[in-house]
Amino acid sequence: MVSAKAVCIALVTLSLPLAAEEVLRPQNVVDAVLAKSYDAAEIALRAQSGYVSMEKALGNFDLKIRAKAGYEYDESEALTGLTNPIDKTLTSEMSFEKATSFGSTFEILYRHEAQASTLNPIIAAASTRAPTAALDTAYIQWRQNLWGNFFGYADRLDLSVARGELKQSDLKKQEETEDLVLKSLRFFWDAYVAQTQLQDAITARTQYKNLIGVVQRRGRFGLDKGGEYAQVMADFTDADNKVKTASYEYLNKLKELEILMQTNFAADVKFEPGELVPPLPKLGPVETEKLRRLQVAQTAFENSKAHERSVDSRNSPGLDIIARAASTGVDEKAGTSYSEFVSGNKPTYFVGVEFTTAFDSSERRAAMAEARVRAGTEGTALNRVRSDVTKNLALLDQRLAEAFAVANGSIEAEKYRSRTVREQEVEYRQGRLPLRDLLQTYRLFFDSQSKKVRAIGDYHIALNEMAAERDELVK
Numbered sequence: 203m204v205s206a207k208a209v210c211i212a213l214v215t216l217s218l219p220l221a222a223e224e225v226l227r228p229q230n231v232v233d234a235v236l237a238k239s240y241d242a243a244e245i246a247l248r249a250q251s252g253y254v255s256m257e258k259a260l261g262n263f264d265l266k267i268r269a270k271a272g273y274e275y276d277e278s279e280a281l282t283g284l285t286n287p288i289d290k291t292l293t294s295e296m297s298f299e300k301a302t303s304f305g306s307t308f309e310i311l312y313r314h315e316a317q318a319s320t321l322n323p324i325i326a327a328a329s330t331r332a333p334t335a336a337l338d339t340a341y342i343q344w345r346q347n348l349w350g351n352f353f354g355y356a357d358r359l360d361l362s363v364a365r366g367e368l369k370q371s372d373l374k375k376q377e378e379t380e381d382l383v384l385k386s387l388r389f390f391w392d393a394y395v396a397q398t399q400l401q402d403a404i405t406a407r408t409q410y411k412n413l414i415g416v417v418q419r420r421g422r423f424g425l426d427k428g429g430e431y432a433q434v435m436a437d438f439t440d441a442d443n444k445v446k447t448a449s450y451e452y453l454n455k456l457k458e459l460e461i462l463m464q465t466n467f468a469a470d471v472k473f474e475p476g477e478l479v480p481p482l483p484k485l486g487p488v489e490t491e492k493l494r495r496l497q498v499a500q501t502a503f504e505n506s507k508a509h510e511r512s513v514d515s516r517n518s519p520g521l522d523i524i525a526r527a528a529s530t531g532v533d534e535k536a537g538t539s540y541s542e543f544v545s546g547n548k549p550t551y552f553v554g555v556e557f558t559t560a561f562d563s564s565e566r567r568a569a570m571a572e573a574r575v576r577a578g579t580e581g582t583a584l585n586r587v588r589s590d591v592t593k594n595l596a597l598l599d600q601r602l603a604e605a606f607a608v609a610n611g612s613i614e615a616e617k618y619r620s621r622t623v624r625e626q627e628v629e630y631r632q633g634r635l636p637l638r639d640l641l642q643t644y645r646l647f648f649d650s651q652s653k654k655v656r657a658i659g660d661y662h663i664a665l666n667e668m669a670a671e672r673d674e675l676v677k
Contacts, residue, residue, distance in 0.1 A: 223469055223470050223471070223472040224467050224468070224469045224470065224471050224472065225472050225474055226390070226471050226472065226473050226474065227473075227474045227475075227476070228387055228390050228475065228476070231386045231387070231389065231390045231459070231462075231463060232383050232386050232387065234463040234464070234465055235382060235383070235385075235386040235462055235463055236379070236382070236383070238463065238464040238465070239382070239462055239463065239464055240464070241382050241385075241462070242379075242382060245375055245378045245379055245382065246375075248371075248374070248375070248378070249371050249372065249374070249375040250371075251367075251371055252367050252368035252369070252370065252371025252372065253368065253371070255363075255364045255367040255368065255371075256364045256365065256367070256368045258364070259360050259361050259363070259364035260361070260364070262301060262357060262360070263300070263301050263302065263303060263357075264300075265298065265299075265300050266298070266299040266300070267296070267297070267298055268295075268296070268297045268299075269294075269295070269296045269297075270294070270295050271292075271293065271294040271295070272292075272293050272294075273290075273291070273292050273293075274289070274290070274291045274293070275288075275289075275290055276288070276289040276290075276291070277289075284322065285322060286319045286320055286321055286322050287320045287322065288319060288320040289317060289318075289319045290317065290318045290319070291315060291316070291317045292315070292316045292317075293313070293314070293315050294313070294314050295311070295312070295313045295314075296311070296312050297309060297310065297311040297312070298310045298311075301357075302354065303354045303357050303358050303361065304353050304354040305346060305347035305351050305352065305353045305354035305355070305357065306344065306345065306346050306347075306354070307344070307345040307346075308342070308343070308344055309342070309343045309345075310340070310341075310342050310343075311340060311341055311343075312338075312339075312340040313337075313338070313339050313340070314336070314337070314338050314536075314540075315336065315337040316334075316335075316336045316536055317334070317335050317336075318333060318334050319333055319334075319335075320333070321333055332534035333534075334534050334535075335532065335533070335534050336531075336532070336533055336534070336535065336536040336538075336539035336540075337530070337531070337532050337539060338530065338531045338532075338539050338540050338542075338543035339528060339529070339530040339531075339543065340528065340529055340543065341526050341527060341528035341529075341550075342526070342527055342528075343524065343525070343526040344524070344525045344526075345522050345523070345524050346522060346523045346524075347520070347521075347522055348521045348522060348523060348555075349518050349519055349520060349521035350515065350516055350517070350518040350519060350520045350521070351515055351516055351518075352515060352518075355512075355515050356511075356512040356513075356515040356516045359508045359509070359511055359512035359515070360509075360512055362505075362508050363505045363508050363509050363512070366501050366502075366504060366505040366508070367501075367505060369501055370498055370501045370502060370505070373494045373497055373498045373501070374498055376494055376676060377494050377495060377498065379676050380494075380670050380673070380675050380676040381670070383666075383670075383675055383676055384666055384667065384670045384675060385462070386462060386463075387662070387663070387666045388663055388666075389455070389458055389459045389462055390459065390473075390475075391475070391659040391662050391663055392455050392458075392659065393452070393455040393456055393458075393459045393471075393473070394473040394475055394655075394659060395655050395656055395658075395659040396448070396451045396452040396454075396455040396456075397452050397455075397456075397471070397473060398655040399448050399451070399452075399651075399652050399655060399656075400445070400448040400449055400451070400452045402648065402651040402652065402655070403441070403444045403445045403447075403448040403648075404445055406441050406444070406644070406648045406651075407438065407441040407442055407444075407445050409644065410434065410437055410438040410441045410644070411438060413434055413438075413640075413644075414431075414434050414435065414438060416630070416631065417430050417431055417434050417637065418431070430637045433637055433638060433641060434637065434641065437641050437644065437645070441648075456471065475658075475662070478609075478658050479606070479609045479610060479613065479658060479661060480665070482602065482603065482606050483665070483668075485599070485668070485672070488595065488672050490588070490591050490592060490595070493591060493671075493672070493673055494673050495587060495591060496584075496587055496588060496591055498587075499580070499583055499584040499587040499588075500584060502580045502583065502584070503577070503580040503581050503583070503584045505580075506573070506576045506577040506579075506580040506581075507577050509573055509576065509577075510570075510573040510574060510576070510577045512573075513569050513570055513572075513573040514570060514573075516569075517563075517566040517569065517570060519557065519558065519559035520556070520557065520558040520559065521555065521556070521557050522555065522556045523553075523554075523555050524552070524553070524554050524555070524556055525552070525553050526550075526551070526552040526553075527549065527550070527551050527552075528549065528550040528551075528552075529543055529544075529546045529548060529549050529550075530542075530543060530548045530550070531543030531544070531545075531548065591671075594671055595671060595672070598664070598667055598668045598671055599668070601664050601667075601668075602661075602664045602665065602668050605657070605660050605661040605664040606661055606664075608657045608660070608661070609654075609657040609658050609660070609661040611657075612650065612653050612654040612657040612658070613654055613658075615650045615653070615654070616647075616650040616651055616653075616654040619643070619646055619647040619650040619651075620647060622643050622646075622647070623643055623644065623647045626639065626640050626643050627640065
């Protein structure tokens with residue numbers, strides 16, 4: 203809420219020339235907003251989501267290393283009674299697992315066990331078991347997907363989706379940055395319009411005040427007509443109220459600009475908008491399919507279709523071929539056990555297939571339905587964006603031409619209104635024009651001033667909106 207004190211400060215600030223002024227141009231606003239605003243920080247953070255998706259997809263192919271070690275002291279008994287009074291077992295294990303984008307998974311495992319026992323006499327008599335024993339074993343295994351995720355088909359689709367999301371996040375960042383630039387320029391022009399309208403309101407109040415003096419002088423000579431003083435005082439009061447309203451509006455727009463720019467204007471702001479009504483730009487044809495907004499929707503649609511195919515592939519029954527080669531070594535001495543394991547004299551080979559499926563799976567039906575809905579939604583969104591882009595380009599072209607014509611027309615109208623004011627003031631002083639006609643001319647003139655600056659601001663906003671729609675505001 204703006205206080206009465208702040209309004210008074212604004213009025214004094216704009217009424218008197220100041221030695222120090224802060225010059226503000228459109229580019230200053232854009233630079234400050236992109237460098238310091240909360241909006242820009244949020245855009246940068248949201249852009250990281252594409253990298254997160256990419257890392258998650260690549261994480262499926264990480265080299266996974268597992269290592270564990272443990273010591274077990276065992277004095278347990280069994281119903282058979284054939285257990286050692288004490289078993290002390292030290293176990294260590296390490297494995298490596300790596301999946302590839304072709305649906306293959308490789309695993310290598312090494313395990314070492316060392317045991318020291320107090321032997322049960324019955325077990326000792328019935329076997330050659332020594333109080334100490336070591337076991338070394340290792341295997342290498344290869345698993346290949348043959349049906350579900352056929353040779354990594356679904357994995358590669360997921361990677362494709364992640365790359366699409368990375369591209370999409372970059373395009374969205376550019377689009378959101380462009381929207382932020384457009385928002386910044388709107389704030390600049392709104393503040394400029396509000397300041398100019400406040401200055402015009404102050405000037406209008408001054409003109410009414412001067413007119414009061416003229417009316418009073420005419421009254422002293424008996425030249426006034428009934429109610430003239432009341433008429434001019436009523437319009438002066440309205441003009442004074444408009445100054446207060448315009449002051450509040452200007453302070454409000456300036457505060458919005460400060461918040462967006464994350465700055466504090468220590469001095470009065472002098473807006474330098476540049477050329478007030480630049481000529482209409484010569485716009486060539488634009489390839490709508492290459493516009494960022496359309497590319498974002500196109501990428502989202504392509505990702506949804508790829509995701510649908512991935513879900514369909516993963517919903518197929520699992521059929522894997524597995525091949526494993528292992529080597530073991532056992533001895534009462536750890537060194538001998540390890541040598542036997544390394545020599546490969548006790549190998550084990552295995553080849554087989556593994557089949558898994560779920561009958562009448564609600565989970566799979568739900569996943570497939572969700573993927574289809576997503577693809578349908580993104581397809582509809584793509585068609586809508588394509589239609590909106592074509593419509594917006596045509597409407598903005600017309601809007602730009604209309605805003606240009608209105609801006610120039612408003613300047614001309616204000617010029618003629620100003621001329622009318624000067625001529626009618628002379629006529630009134632000469633007693634050839636009723637005061638009510640002059641007051642009506644004043645109202646029309648001040649209204650034309652307000653419309654002129656608003657039309658200029660609207661034209662510049664239309665220029666920026668067209669540039670943004672054509673991806674030319676931020677490249």
